[in-house]
Amino acid sequence: MFDDFWAASRYSVLHRRRLGERLRDFRPRPPLVDPLELPSAPVALPRPGGRLQKLFQARRSTREFADRPLGDRQLGAVLGALSDNSYPSAGGLDPLRCYAFHDGRAVRYDLRRQALQDIGAAPPDLAEILGTPSAPPLAIVLVLADGESFEKYGERAGRFGLVEAGAAAQNICLRLAELGLGGHLLGGVADHEVLHALGLPRELRVATAIACGHPIT
Template sequence: MFDDFWAASRFSPLHQRRLGDRLRDFRPQQQLIDPLELPSPPTPLPRRDDRLQRLFRARRSTRDFAGEPLSPTQLGTVLGALSDNSYPSAGGLHPLRCYTFHDGRAARYDIHRHALQDIGPSPDDLADILGTPSAPPLTIVLVLTDKDSFAKYGERAGRFGLIEAGAAAQNICLRLAEQKLGGYLLGGVADNEMLHALSLPRDLRVATAIACGRRIT
């Protein structure tokens, strides 16, 4: 059944255009009171103002990037946010895989060896695949290879995979903030076109992609 959900929510360039129309026409209803607010008075909690909390506040979704690519040191620092078992994985199965488009090349990031393996040139239509006005200096793509997860956990594995991808994406976004770089999660990637661009089989799942680059100050 999770496969049905995934197929129903899969994106293509046609879906991207339809989503653009829907976003253009959407007008949220203003709510003066949270419908889940309770009648009991709230009890204030102490708030920390340490380095970690400041890093949380520094994270922003940034869409405007300078044109130049990240340096090798910056690239290694950002991708290193996925190493050292820094995010949870159900059953220790680690179905998450990472790929990049950077400086005109597509590559596989080996999380355990902290190394890149070249795939080939980035596709000319990368921006169309991502659903962005132009291709960002760095795109990080998170893919799930979750057959073992479903064999162990059944349909619940679908949730576990998305939790893992979300935790990994947050690690990357916090590292971007710490490096004073910009980034934002892409919710409208064309699934099959992305897998084809990375020479991957269609039975894998593109969990999310993150556009990254130097912020324009």
Template sequence: MFDDFWAASRFSPLHQRRLGDRLRDFRPPPQLVDPLEPPTPPVPLPRPNDRLQKLFRARRSTREFTGEPLSDKQLGAVLGALSDDSVPSAGGLNPLRCYAFVHGRAVRYDIRRHALQDLGPAPDDLAQILGTPSTPPLTIVLVLADKDSFEKYGERAGRFGLIEAGAAAQTICLRLAQEKLGGHLLGGVADNEMLHSLGLPRELRVATAIACGHMIT
């Protein structure tokens, strides 16, 4: 059943265009009161102002980057956000895989060894696959190889995989903020085209991708 959901929500270049039309035409209705808000009065809480909270505030979601490439040190810092067991994984099965497009190449990031493996040139139509107006300096792609998870947890493994990918994406975005870089999550990646560009089989799942780079100031 989760496979049915995944297939129904899979994107292609045609779906990207349809989503663009839908977003252009969408007008949210005005909402003055949250329908889920209870009648009890809100009680304010003290606001944190520690280093972590300042990092939250420093995070920037941006779609425009300078042409400056990331240094090896910055690349190591950003991708290293996934190492050292920083992301929870149901049953320790670690279905999450990380790939990237950087310096015109497609690479695999080995989370355990904190190392890159070259896969070949990035596709010429990468921006179209990502659904972005131009190719970002760095694109991180999070993929789920979750066959073992489904064998252990059944349909619930679908939720567990998305939780793991979401935690990984948040960790990466916080590292981007620490490095004074910008980025944004890409919700319209063309699934099969992305897997093909990385040389991966279609039974894997593209959980999300993150466009990263130096912010325009």
């Protein structure tokens, strides 16, 4: 049944165009009192501080980037946000895989060895595949190879995989904020086209993708 959900929510370039029409016509409802609000008076808590809180406050969704690639140290720091058990994985099965389009190439990031493996040239229509105005300097793609997870957890594995991908994406976004870089989650990548560009089979799931780069100052 999770496969049915995934197929129903899968995107292509055509789907994204239809979404654009839907977003154009959408009108948010006026703000109302939260129906889940309780009648009791709220009790204020001390506001947190510290380095992590500053990173939360610094994180922004940046959609325009300067036309220059990330250096090796920056690239290693951003992708390194996924290493060293920095996010939870149900049962320690580690279904999450990381790929990227960087500097005109498609690459695989090996989380354990902190290393890149070249796949080939990035497709010329990368921007259309990602749903961005132009190809970003770096596009990180998080993929779920979750067959073993479904064998162990059944349909619940679908939720576990999305939780894992979300935690990993947050790590990347916080690292971008720490380095003074920009980025934003891509909600409309064309699933099959991305997998094809990375040389991956269609059975895998594109959990999310993140556009990254130097913000325009």
